Amino acid sequence: MGFDRNHLIESLRNRIQNEGTVAYYLLLDNLFRVSSGHLGAEFQETVESGFNRIRLNEPTVPAVGHCLSGYADYQAMGLRGLERKWALGLQSRAHPREIMTEVLKALQELNVCWKKIGHYNMKCRWLANIPGLNEGMVNNSVLNNHYFGDESTIIENDGITKALNVVKFEVQLYKTRGEKYLLDLQRVQGPQFLFLDLCAAFLVQLRVL
Amino acid sequence: MNNQYGEDHDEATVIGIEVPRSPDSSYNNPYPGSEDDTRDPLVVPPHLHRSLLSYPSSLNASGSNPLPENVILNHLYIENREAPRSVVALGFTHRFRSKYVTVVLYKPVPRRGSTST
Numbered sequence: 205m206g207f208d209r210n211h212l213i214e215s216l217r218n219r220i221q222n223e224g225t226v227a228y229y230l231l232l233d234n235l236f237r238v239s240s241g242h243l244g245a246e247f248q249e250t251v252e253s254g255f256n257r258i259r260l261n262e263p264t265v266p267a268v269g270h271c272l273s274g275y276a277d278y279q280a281m282g283l284r285g286l287e288r289k290w291a292l293g294l295q296s297r298a299h300p301r302e303i304m305t306e307v308l309k310a311l312q313e314l315n316v317c318w319k320k321i322g323h324y325n326m327k328c329r330w331l332a333n334i335p336g337l338n339e340g341m342v343n344n345s346v347l348n349n350h351y352f353g354d355e356s357t358i359i360e361n362d363g364i365t366k367a368l369n370v371v372k373f374e375v376q377l378y379k380t381r382g383e384k385y386l387l388d389l390q391r392v393q394g395p396q397f398l399f400l401d402l403c404a405a406f407l408v409q410l411r412v413l
Numbered sequence: 414m415n416n417q418y419g420e421d422h423d424e425a426t427v428i429g430i431e432v433p434r435s436p437d438s439s440y441n442n443p444y445p446g447s448e449d450d451t452r453d454p455l456v457v458p459p460h461l462h463r464s465l466l467s468y469p470s471s472l473n474a475s476g477s478n479p480l481p482e483n484v485i486l487n488h489l490y491i492e493n494r495e496a497p498r499s500v501v502a503l504g505f506t507h508r509f510r511s512k513y514v515t516v517v518l519y520k521p522v523p524r525r526g527s528t529s530t
Contacts, residue, residue, distance in 0.1 A: 260501075290466035290490040290504065292457070302453055304445050317440035324454045329440045335465055378457035386457050389489040391505060400503045400518035403489055413501055413522045 233354050256388070258296040262367050293388040294412060300324060300377055300385055307375065307387060312407040314402070324377035332369040332398050339406065464490045465506050465515055481506045481513050498522055 207224040215225050241275075296303050304324060311318060311328060318326040371394030380386040391399045407413045465481045467490075483505060492502035504517035 391487040
């Protein structure tokens with residue numbers, strides 16, 4: 205493009221804004237179609253059946269204007285290359301009450317229990333059925349361990365009782381920009397991977413994935 | 414100690430003063446009633462968007478990450494990917510004693526039939 209290569213590399217390294225570095229980032233944006241803005245991409249509304257109204261964030265193809273604002277954010281954050289973006293929770297354009305109903309139905313289908321602790325704010329509890337966990341720890345010959353057990357597996361440890369297979373988390377619906385709503389999930393207690401696995405199952409149940 | 418399923422050191426505990434668990438029966442699965450319609454949900458706090466996961470890894474030459482803000486701990490983040498996606502990545506940062514651990518789970522996305530119910 206007519207820019208001196210060494211000078212350009214030096215400018216990029218020192219994060220100097222000149223025609224060369226601007227052109228570089230514009231080309232980079234176009235090449236990778238990275239979402240604009242580090243606060244999360246706008247999601248794409250796909251044309252699907254009406255049930256699927258909750259969406260995950262997906263990158264959009266930036267127009268020229270977006271490229272420039274994307275570059276500005278790169279400047280601000282000093283990004284050098286392509287970075288995957290992570291978005292908080294799930295977003296939807298549906299009515300808040302509809303969202304909550306869909307969310308709670310999905311949770312119910314996953315055997316998650318909840319109670320209301322605030323506006324659009326539920327505390328949820330899930331008992332994971334881990335094969336082999338219950339055996340030998342709690343004598344529950346009465347219970348059928350092949351299905352969801354009624355008892356959580358509890359161990360005593362220095363007098364502090366911990367349930368090994370209970371995941372507790374909070375669900376909160378927020379309003380976000382552009383008439384959209386954001387569902388936030390926060391772990392309160394429980395094994396990390398069980399929580400994430402439950403979240404994945406929740407996304408499938410919601411038909412977001 | 415040595416509970417491989419993870420003692421939770423997120424919450425400060427004082428021996429002898431543990432908050433009792435609320436009874437399981439309190440989780441009674443209420444669906445929102447008409448009285449819940451009055452207010453709009455709260456606006457999302459902007460600092461919640463500042464997950465460590467979005468922090469560019471190439472940026473820091475010293476090799477260490479910045480400390481996460483307390484507010485983002487244990488909140489679920491989902492990786493942006495172009496549709497249709499075959500893998501979903503879910504992650505969150507939590508505190509273990511004086512350290513911060515970010516956990517990411519990559520899971521394949523189950524395929525659906527082209528006709529949805």
